[in-house]
Amino acid sequence: RAAVRAGAGLLACGLAVLALTGGPEPGGPGAARRAVPPLPGAIPAGSDVPVAYRGMIETAARRCPEPEVTPVLLAAMLKAESGFDPNAARPETGEYGIAMWTPSVFEAWGKAATHPGAKSYWDPGDAIAAMGNYVCWLDQQIKHRGLTRGLPALVAAAYRTSDKSVVAAGGVPERVRPHVDKVLQYLGGYGG
Structure with a gap:
């Protein structure tokens, strides 16, 4: 012994x-x-995604098991929504913050933030965490309804409208096509 x-x-x-x-x-x-290769869909070091939000975006995307929901997709969507501006506001449509949440929709998805207490769509961490959960759910809903081609575009369209609108149109509804094209342009710029 x-x-x-x-x-x-x-x-x-x-x-x-x-x-x-x-x-x-x-x-x-x-x-x-x-060098250890970056995870698929990681935000490129030299991109215009603000450093302060990169960890939040990475965490939000990694919480989703769907392979299409990547950090670069969320970053491209945030850039198209607000230009990464946490103070962005469209009072005419009732959308606010970095992820352009409407307060009622954020209320349902804001529980994604991991800290205890009140959540706010004005807080970038809360808004991005909620966006990650909502986008993940949208991706799953769209796939469940049989649409599998061009999922990043479909998810971006559903975020602007709804999963039901995307399914009813059988793809990206024309009214949000310019917005979705902008998301895809940014996504391509980030290597996604």
Whole structure:
């Protein structure tokens, strides 16, 4: 037993030293380090997506299991909605904040924010978290109704109108085509 304890102690010490020093380089001394590829749909480092919102967007997208709901899709939608302006407002249509929420729709989806207490469509973190959940749900609804081609465009259209409008039109309704084209242009610019 003493030998087993001593061996376990030496192993633990050795692992601690490796953890603190970083251990030997894989492939031996001088081996080239390989860059870890970004996750699919990650926001490119040099893009115009404000750094302050990147983590929020990444988190919102990663919470959705649907492969089409990527950080770059959410970023393109936010850019088309408000130009990333958390103070954006369209009083004539009742839309506010970075994700241009109407208060009543935000009320239903604002629960996506992870902090306790009141949520606000003016708060970028709350608005983006809610957008991620809503976009994920829209994607699932559209696919469930048999539309699978061009899902990023369909989701962007549904966010502007509704999943029912997209399904009824069998695609992007003409009235939101200019907006959806703008989302797709931004998406392409982000590499999505």
